[in-house]
Amino acid sequence: MTLLRVRGFDIHKGCLEPARQAALIEALRPVLKAAPLFSPVVPGGGQMSVRMTSAGKFGWYSDASGYRYAEAHPSGRPWPAIPDPVLEIWRQLTGLEREPECCLLNYYGEGARMGLHQDKDEADFSYPVVSISLGDDGLFRIGNRTRGGKTESVWLNSGDVVVMGGEARLMYHGVDRIRFKSSRLLPKGGRINLTLRVVT
């Protein structure tokens, strides 16, 4: 495991060994069953190429009227609890007493991407966002605190964990593309990214 620091983003390469990655996928199965993936509509009216769901008290949600945290899945059912092996990573890397209230699960299938954005729907930016990559490689792009300017990119591989805290907390970031089927963790291919967030 090596720590790479890019513009304040702490990138823990190879943080999770293969057995731990497989255990995480197992722990996520019941989450996906209770709260199936959906494709959010964005305020402009388009649909995200990433499919998503959440675990925790709050889930991230978007429709034509905007982005927000919601207390229920679009089905109307509450979000399932954040699995313990996921919380364990938060505790290990942040050392914080406070626990995340949202685990957003993004699934990137072939061709999916996520445009540059800031994570700013949370109330307190002094808490970091912890991002866990599983499955196919994803090209993560890091920008600045404001839109535009030079960016830097780094490939995130299965088992990498990024801590976005401090100066990085409000910096633009996104995923340009994935290398579909570069990993065998997910039988059908694709990339799962989990982001752990303190919301309120």
Ligand SMILES: O=C(O)CCC(=O)C(=O)O
């Ligand atoms: O997929 C990733 O690595 C980043 C996801 C992300 O930035 C987000 O969900 O806000």
Ligand SMILES: [Fe+2]
């Ligand atoms: Fe983000």
